[in-house]
Amino acid sequence: MVEILRYPDEILAVEMSSYCNLRCPMCTQCQVDYDKKGFMDIRLWEKLIGEFAAAGVKYEKFLPFGLGESLLHPKAYEMLAYMFDKNKDRTIFGHIILHTNALLMDERISDLMLKYQYQIGALHFSLDAATQETYSKVRPGAELSRAVMNIVYFLKHRSQIPPKVVLQFIVMKRNFNEANNFLKFWSEVLTGLGLGFQVNYDWQPEMLRDTIFFKRENTWNPADLGQSEELHKKVAFGLGLITEIPKGRLLMSDEFVK
Ligand code: SF4
Numbered sequence: 001m002v003e004i005l006r007y008p009d010e011i012l013a014v015e016m017s018s019y020c021n022l023r024c025p026m027c028t029q030c031q032v033d034y035d036k037k038g039f040m041d042i043r044l045w046e047k048l049i050g051e052f053a054a055a056g057v058k059y060e061k062f063l064p065f066g067l068g069e070s071l072l073h074p075k076a077y078e079m080l081a082y083m084f085d086k087n088k089d090r091t092i093f094g095h096i097i098l099h100t101n102a103l104l105m106d107e108r109i110s111d112l113m114l115k116y117q118y119q120i121g122a123l124h125f126s127l128d129a130a131t132q133e134t135y136s137k138v139r140p141g142a143e144l145s146r147a148v149m150n151i152v153y154f155l156k157h158r159s160q161i162p163p164k165v166v167l168q169f170i171v172m173k174r175n176f177n178e179a180n181n182f183l184k185f186w187s188e189v190l191t192g193l194g195l196g197f198q199v200n201y202d203w204q205p206e207m208l209r210d211t212i213f214f215k216r217e218n219t220w221n222p223a224d225l226g227q228s229e230e231l232h233k234k235v236a237f238g239l240g241l242i243t244e245i246p247k248g249r250l251l252m253s254d255e256f257v258k
Contacts, residue, residue: 012059012093014048015066016040017073021104022139026172026217028067037068042075046082052092061121062093071104077112084116095121095162101139102127102147110154113163120163122207125151128170130181137174148189155193155210165210170217171232179214179235186212201236201250214239216250 018037020029052059064070064083073079087093102125105113113120127147129135135144155165169175169182183199190197190210197210207213216232219225233250236242242250 010059011061011063013063013066014040014045015068016045016064016070016076016079018066018068019072020067020069020101021072022069022101022142024139026138026170026174028220031220032067039073039075040079042079042082045079049083049086049092053086056091058092058094060094062096063099064096065099069101069104070098071100071109076104077109080109081112084112084119087119088116090119093119095119097121097124099124099126101125101142102150103142105150105154107153110150110157113154114157114159117158117160117163122162122164122166123154124166124168126168126170127182128168128172128175130178130185134175134178138172152189152193155189155195161209164207166207166213167211168213168215170215171228171235172217173231176231176235179239183212183214183239199239199241201232201239201241214241 017039018032019039020027023029062083064080070076083093083096087096096119098120100123113123125147127135127144128138129144132144135142151165151167158165167182167186169179171179187197190212195210197212198205198207199212199214200207201214202216214232214235217228219228229249233242233245236250237245
């Protein structure tokens with residue numbers, strides 16, 4: 001019997017796959033032992049969601065991912081289809097939020113998500129590059145054009161917002177000089193599709209529309225944190241997102257400081 005936690009206002013995260021299709025040099029995927037990873041058993045997934053449904057448990061946000069790539073799961077389509085179907089009246093999960101590198105989000109998966117788009121709060125796409133040259137440094141072995149094609153397919157066929165799309169660029173030494181290109185590229189794509197958008201450099205203000213997100217790198221080595229903060233501030237200033245470079249940590253709002 002799966003223990004059911006009755007925290008309907010909380011966020012629930014379930015990691016479908018702790019494997020990833022990539023091994024980006026800055027990621028824990030390169031640091032965690034391969035044999036400590038795995039795919040969630042689809043029967044456990046169905047049991048979990050089925051028991052939530054039967055018990056009347058509702059979580060406002062459901063994150064079907066952890067540190068791996070959920071869409072790599074060999075049964076990803078079936079698992080997502082089961083989740084969407086059980087949640088068709090949004091009685092289990094208010095909003096589903098997925099974070100992916102987009103490379104495996106082919107038309108079949110996208111069409112499934114589009115069918116149930118009313119259940120999705122946001123799709124976060126990890127990109128971190130505007131050219132194949134830089135993409136090869138941050139996502140070795142992967143094709144940027146495939147990720148872009150998959151995202152654009154979803155954007156073109158989406159008929160409501162949410163789901164919001166978050167185009168994420170983590171500011172790193174490997175890619176910081178490409179931030180301008182990234183902003184230009186996605187601004188043109190979104191504008192070309194007639195979509196309004198916002199540009200963030202922190203989680204605040206709330207992402208109410210599609211968002212181009214220049215995120216500070218969370219380094220695993222505390223000694224590098226200062227450098228990543230300085231680089232992040234420099235990029236935000238260079239993009240015109242802030243008018244001066246603050247001495248302390250760059251935060252979007254006072255509310256966030258509290
Ligand atoms: S795609 Fe994301 S999860 Fe996978 S290795 Fe790269 S940074 Fe890590």
